[in-house]
Amino acid sequence: MSRPIVVETVSALREQIRDWRLEGLGIAMVPTMGALHDGHISLVRMALASAERCVVSIFVNPAQFAPTEDLDKYPRQLARDLDRLAEAGAHLAFTPGVAEMYPTDFATRISVGGPSSGLESEFRPSFFDGVATVVAKLFLQAAPDHAIFGEKDYQQLCVVRQLCRDLDLPVDIIGAPTVRDAHGLAMSSRNAYLDEKGLAVARQFNVVLRRTAAALAAGADEAGATAEARQALIEAGFQKVDYVAARESLTLAPWRRDREGRLLAAAWLGTTRLIDNLEIPASM
Ligand code: PAF
DSSP: OOOOEEEOSHHHHHHHHHHHHHTTOOEEEEEEOSOOOHHHHHHHHHHHHHOSEEEEEEOOOGGGSOTTSSTTTSOOOHHHHHHHHHHHTOOEEEOOOHHHHSOTTOOOOOOOOGGGSSTHHHHSTTHHHHHHHHHHHHHHHHOOSEEEEEGGGHHHHHHHHHHHHHTTOOOEEEEEOOOBOTTOOBOOGGGGGOOHHHHHHHHHHHHHHHHHHHHHHTTOOHHHHHHHHHHHHHHHTOSEEEEEEEEETTTOOBOOTTSOEEEEEEEEETTEEEEEEEEEOOOO
């Protein structure tokens, strides 16, 4: 098991990437905020299957957190993350500090329209600007051929695809299926905030969404089915539901039954906000 090379600066990252390019090696990137779980490791495996070298960035990006959000308490466990990356066979971990990514005179913000509107943006208005800005920087720094993003953050995946299309960033974006525990709970770094009781409630999230997606596929009225889902989540023990919404898979425009659909939701368990989404199966 070889350890990944760890670099903290953009110049050291570029130097290593340049050496690999001179050897004719392809690069796949997995952008992360660390606290790596099996979902991230599945992204690393997909990266390794798509290119000779896998670069994983670990950077808790302050630009995507609102002042009221969990930036300070977001789990940081670099030593453990590096062990997991070594086991998985990643070649390089890019672990910049905030000053490396955002020097004091940093003054640029990228704002993607289209799929970023609504859903998460309604509740986290500057979130996707923060994501788009850091992802564009990471792509310009590492210049990967491919980048892997989990479908768990489905709207983020759509926004990153739009970003690359609009800015002609030559990076092939690969979406990876959500990794779930034995109860169907989507892997998330924020699951670490939950105790056993919280986990038991969180595991109802996918159960409710699965039932709702099946009902929609079977012809249920959209407003009725999503309202029922919100009620079911509250009854399961969630304190607040931000949204349960059916959207077109590709554009995230309002869902039409003749188009591929995605059911997306966000809900609160105490101070922990969880998101999940599922494909709406083709009409039965
Ligand atoms: O999904 C995440 O972990 C983050 O939003 C990302 C893509 C690494 C950007 O900070």
